[in-house]
Amino acid sequence: MVRIDVVDNHGQFTHLEHRALRDLGVNTTLLENTTPPAEIEADGLVLSGGPDMDDTGNCAAYLDLDIPVLGICLGMQLIAKSLGGTVGTGEYGGYADVTVEVVDEDDPILGSLAPETRVWASHADEVTELPPGFSLAGRSDVCAIEAMSDPKRDLYGVQWHPEVAHTEAGTELFENFRRRCE
Structure with a gap:
């Protein structure tokens, strides 16, 4: 059985990410x-959301474990910042229902959600420049x-929260990530 651990960055929905996978x-x-990092024995990791980029512990080091990683909200921002991208304040803060256009129908995590999906997202902070090697999904x-x-490094990030009921295809997104971890 595949094992995907959820790294707690003190977000309010972290327990829902854990439950969605379970x-x-x-x-x-x-x-x-x-x-x-040496104590992690998972086939993949989810880096949870959270309130503070300065309180993400060893998350940057987990990106070197050579296992798939999915960053959610703050987790995505941490991946971007750690690998050479930039993060800034979003023009639209707070939580909202957002329609996301899937850019690449072949993307292993989002492709099956094309052409678009409705999500529950927070944009107080967001990735403003992709890190080298990443593509817009x-x-x-x-x-x-x-x-x-x-996909070459099996690193993925979404600004929204697939674990909440307001997100249309959250379960499918987690299922797609599970397949990457097998």
């Missing part, structure tokens, strides 16, 4: 973000980079 039959554990009217993808 409901898919995934073996999953909720990990503190201070867990030493999704965009919206309120955020130019809603999702990013680097």
